[in-house]
Amino acid sequence: MLHRSISHWRRALTAGQISPTELVQELDAAMRSKNPAVNAFISWDTEAALAEAAAADLSLPLGGIPIAVKDNICIQGQPTRCASRMLGNFKAPYDATAVCRLRAAGAVPFGRANMDEFAMGSAGENSAFGPTCNPADLQHVPGGSSSGSAAAVAAGMAIAALGSDTGGSIRQPASHCGVVGIKPTYGRISRYGLVAFASSLDQIGPITQNVEDAALLLNVLCGHDAADSTSSLHPTEDFTSALGSGVKGLRIGLPVEYTSAGNAPEVEAALQKAIRTLTEAGAEVVEVSLPHAEAVVSAYYIIACAEASSNLARFDGIRYGYRVPDSAGLSDLYSRSRGAGFGSEVKRRIILGTYVLSGGYYDAYYTKAQKVRALVAQDFTEAFKGVDLILGPVAPTPAPRLHDDSLTPLQVYLSDIYTIPANLAGLPAISLPVPGAGALPVGVQLLGPHFAETRLLGAAAALEAAWS
Amino acid sequence: MSTPGINVAYIARLAELELTPEETERFSRDLNQVLAHVAELDKWDTADVQPMYHPLPVFDAVRPDEPAPSLPREAALANAPQQQEGMFRVPKVVESAH
Numbered sequence: 001m002l003h004r005s006i007s008h009w010r011r012a013l014t015a016g017q018i019s020p021t022e023l024v025q026e027l028d029a030a031m032r033s034k035n036p037a038v039n040a041f042i043s044w045d046t047e048a049a050l051a052e053a054a055a056a057d058l059s060l061p062l063g064g065i066p067i068a069v070k071d072n073i074c075i076q077g078q079p080t081r082c083a084s085r086m087l088g089n090f091k092a093p094y095d096a097t098a099v100c101r102l103r104a105a106g107a108v109p110f111g112r113a114n115m116d117e118f119a120m121g122s123a124g125e126n127s128a129f130g131p132t133c134n135p136a137d138l139q140h141v142p143g144g145s146s147s148g149s150a151a152a153v154a155a156g157m158a159i160a161a162l163g164s165d166t167g168g169s170i171r172q173p174a175s176h177c178g179v180v181g182i183k184p185t186y187g188r189i190s191r192y193g194l195v196a197f198a199s200s201l202d203q204i205g206p207i208t209q210n211v212e213d214a215a216l217l218l219n220v221l222c223g224h225d226a227a228d229s230t231s232s233l234h235p236t237e238d239f240t241s242a243l244g245s246g247v248k249g250l251r252i253g254l255p256v257e258y259t260s261a262g263n264a265p266e267v268e269a270a271l272q273k274a275i276r277t278l279t280e281a282g283a284e285v286v287e288v289s290l291p292h293a294e295a296v297v298s299a300y301y302i303i304a305c306a307e308a309s310s311n312l313a314r315f316d317g318i319r320y321g322y323r324v325p326d327s328a329g330l331s332d333l334y335s336r337s338r339g340a341g342f343g344s345e346v347k348r349r350i351i352l353g354t355y356v357l358s359g360g361y362y363d364a365y366y367t368k369a370q371k372v373r374a375l376v377a378q379d380f381t382e383a384f385k386g387v388d389l390i391l392g393p394v395a396p397t398p399a400p401r402l403h404d405d406s407l408t409p410l411q412v413y414l415s416d417i418y419t420i421p422a423n424l425a426g427l428p429a430i431s432l433p434v435p436g437a438g439a440l441p442v443g444v445q446l447l448g449p450h451f452a453e454t455r456l457l458g459a460a461a462a463l464e465a466a467w468s
Numbered sequence: 469m470s471t472p473g474i475n476v477a478y479i480a481r482l483a484e485l486e487l488t489p490e491e492t493e494r495f496s497r498d499l500n501q502v503l504a505h506v507a508e509l510d511k512w513d514t515a516d517v518q519p520m521y522h523p524l525p526v527f528d529a530v531r532p533d534e535p536a537p538s539l540p541r542e543a544a545l546a547n548a549p550q551q552q553e554g555m556f557r558v559p560k561v562v563e564s565a566h
Contacts, residue, residue, distance in 0.1 A: 093543040186523040200522055229529035230522070298506035309483060316484070318556055323549035330559050331484060339486030347485060348495050352502065354483040355474050368509050370519030375512060377520060409498045410505055426523025450524065 002030050002156035006065055006213045009159060013064045020053035020064030024110060027066055030157045031111065037138060040152040042071055042129045043079055044111040052108045060106030062220060067102055068111040068158035070149050072119055073204065074193040075099050075109050082195050083127040084117045086321045086341030096193020097225045098162060098204050105220040113161055114148030117343045118312065119169055119197045121145050122412055123400065126345045131402060136178060136441050140399040143173030149207045150177040154441075160208045160217060164194055166201045167300055168394070168419025171431035171445060174207050175394035178433040178441030180460070181207045182214045185450050186426035187232030190225030198307035199230070201300075201423040211432070211461040215239040218453060234451050242458030248282030250459060252446075253387035257293035258418065264397040266438030271393055273434055274444040277466045278391070283459075288387055290379040290421070295372050300420040301413055302356050302369035308346075309353025315341065348409060377425040380449075389459055390447040393418050394431045398440040418445060428453045432460045435467050474499050 012018045018026075028046045035041050049066060056064040069075055072082045074092035076099075081087040099109055116126040124132040124147025132147040134140040135155035142151040146163030150173035153161050163170040165183035174181025182205050189204045196202060206217035218239040225231045254275065263271075275285050317323035317337030324340060327333035342350070356365035383390060396415055400407075422429035429447040444463075448456040476496045480487045487495070541554055550557040 090547050093539055093546060226531050229531075230526065232524065292512065295509060295512060298509050301502065302506060302509075313483075317549060318558055319544075320547035321549070327559050330561050333559050334484040335481075335486040338484060339488075342485070344491065347487065347491065348498060350483050350485055351474075351476055351479050351487075351495055352499055355479045355499070358479065358482060365506070367519050368514060369506075370521055371514035371517040372509050372512055374517050374520035375514070377523070408501060410501050413502070424523070 002026060002159065003209060004159070005209050006062065006160055006216050009065055010063070014058055020056040020058070020108070021050050023064060024049045024053045024066055024108065027110065027157065034155050034157050037133065038135055038151050038155050038157070039130050039132045040114055040148040040155060040157055041068070042081065042083060042112045042114050042148070045078060048078070049108050049110040056108060057106050061216065062102065063106030064108070065106070065159060066108045066110035068113050068149060068152050068161035069099065069109050070146055070161070070163050071112045071115050072164060072195040073098060073162055079112060080195070081112070082118045083115045083129055084341065084343065084346070085128045086315050088322060090320055092193070094193065097190035097227060098221050099193065101220050101223070107220070111152065111158060113146070113152055116145035116147065116345070118195070118308070118346050119145040119164055119166055120308070120345050120349055122168070122172060122415060124148070124151070124173065125402070126343055128343060133402065134177060134399050134440070139401055140440060141176070141402055143176035143395070143399060145169040146173050146181070146207060150174050150179055150181065153177070153179045153207050153209060160206055160213050162204060163207045164202055164204050165423065166197050167304060167416050167423050170205045170207060171419050171429060171443070172395050172416070174431040175433070175443030176399035176441060179207055179209060180211055180214050180430065180432055181205065182218070182430040182453070182456070183422060183428065184218060184222065184453055185232070185428045187230055187234070188222045188428070188453070190228040190231045192225055192227040196311040198304040199311065200307060201304060211457055211464050212240065212243055214430070215243060215457045237454055239454050239457055242454045243461040245458050246281060247278055247459050247462045250283040250389065251387040252278055252283050252285045252459070253288030253383055253390040254285055255290045255293060255390060255392060256287050257290050258392040262396065263393055266398050266440070266442045267393045267396060270434035270437035270442040270444050271391070273437060274391055274463060277463055281462055281466060285391065286387060288383040288390065290383060292372065292375045292379050293417070293421070296376055296420045296424060297414055297417055299369040299372040299376065300416070300424060301352070302365050303373060305349045305353035306357050306366050307353070309350045309357065312346070312350055373424045376421055380421070380425045380427060384449045388455060392445045392447065394443045394445045395419070398438055398442050422447055426450060428456055430456050430460050432463055474503060
């Protein structure tokens with residue numbers, strides 16, 4: 001029953017078939033029954049949500065709609081722990097701009113979604129609050145790092161959720177869980193109140209039951225914010241405006257580099273199905289080339305870890321966060337508080353980031369990676385001269401099994417190859433489930449030029465309609 | 469770029485990040501493997517390429533310099549592990565020369 005869209009619930013609410021508080025109670029019941037097995041939520045405050053729901057203005061675009069929020073996006077007065085011991089006692093002193101915008105549109109933030117600690121991971125297993133399981137098969141991971149956001153929407157514990165995407169953290173879990181996830185153009189949504197991982201790559205975005213819901217949420221979330229100097233001044237638009245316009249006449253590029261690699265059969269099947277459907281619907285699918293595709297993982301992990309090592313320097317046990325009870329001076333306090341507060345993957349990335357920024361290595365690694373990043377972005381600029389959108393896989397495989405320790409960190413990093421490019425180049429990209437591609441959910445990805453979200457959503461909606 | 473091998477214990481001191489001996493050993497192994505992989509970036513000629521520090525062109529993103537309310541002191545201190553008289557409490561910072 002809770003696998004219904006925002007527009008379904010908006011109709012039910014405005015027709016008086018259900019009240020906003022009843023809707024919160026329905027979700028609370030779903031969380032109580034399903035969360036013990038799925039672990040999509042770290043915490044939820046039903047009392048606060050009921051109070052807000054009781055006051056919800058149903059005339060607003062999202063009036064009375066509860067939205068789950070990833071644990072790295074601040075909600076005033078609520079725990080915002082980034083799934084880390086480091087922030088175990090932290091309560092956000094203010095709302096993130098994205099949360100302010102949800103509230104201003106009448107939505108009710110409800111539920112702190114589990115995640116990989118500080119958004120570092122692709123499986124949802126790097127959480128100090130335990131791994132999240134994939135609702136489609138509890139023996140498998142939901143993907144990450146927005147593991148709880150995707151799993152909650154897939155399990156009917158949330159109508160929609162906010163996630164964040166630094167290298168695929170919205171799109172990959174959406175693909176693994178069988179829901180829709182969009183990373184907007186860099187700068188579309190303010191990052192104010194999003195705990196920073198890699199500031200030149202991070203972007204907030206929605207995870208939803210369908211494409212229309214993603215567009216409805218973007219309508220509310222996008223826009224310039226004086227509190228985030230990187231938020232874009234580009235005008236916003238009605239992102240639902242192309243949902244019915246189909247793909248007839250669109251040219252869709254298929255990177256040759258994306259089909260040759262060792263994709264799982266289910267991933268290939270999903271891609272082929274998307275190509276067939278697009279072609280039947282009147283789009284032209286043509287080959288394009290992204291010559292630097294193989295370099296993206298290396299460039300990304302240097303840049304992301306460098307930025308993370310700088311951003312996470314703020315967690316020093318002084319202003320907020322974990323602090324060892326005793327210390328032999330300031331340096332000892334920093335070092336042991338950070339050592340005890342951070343989990344393994346976060347420490348690994350801080351070390352890598354500190355190394356590539358350290359004296360003698362800065363140019364060889366960091367500057368080199370930023371130059372390769374420019375080449376990756378240039379590939380897309382060239383490709384979009386000939387096509388309107390680009391189609392590709394989201395991840396090379398469906399969701400791996402839980403607790404598979406056989407992979408090295410490098411092997412795990414390499415699985416981000418198809419999602420990283422949109423972050424490096426700042427492009428909008430959407431992950432869309434492909435029904436029937438395998439036993440587990442599998443998605444395909446569409447990427448667009450900067451600020452082409454409306455076109456992207458229109459094409460995704462056409463695929464979704466053809467498959468429903 | 470050469471991959472001389474990362475000295476994890478030294479980098480951990482730079483990062484003010486205490487590691488266990490087990491973590492130091494494991495991260496050395498993991499990160500040397502990662503660094504060997506990223507050395508492949510050398511194959512791309514970037515001599516005439518400007519580094520890209522930001523995904524979109526950004527020009528002078530400054531706001532008007534107007535006074536506005538900031539977070540109240542109580543709110544800013546609410547998450548501090550230790551506070552005293554409206555301030556963050558820290559260990560002794562100035563250490564005597566030995």
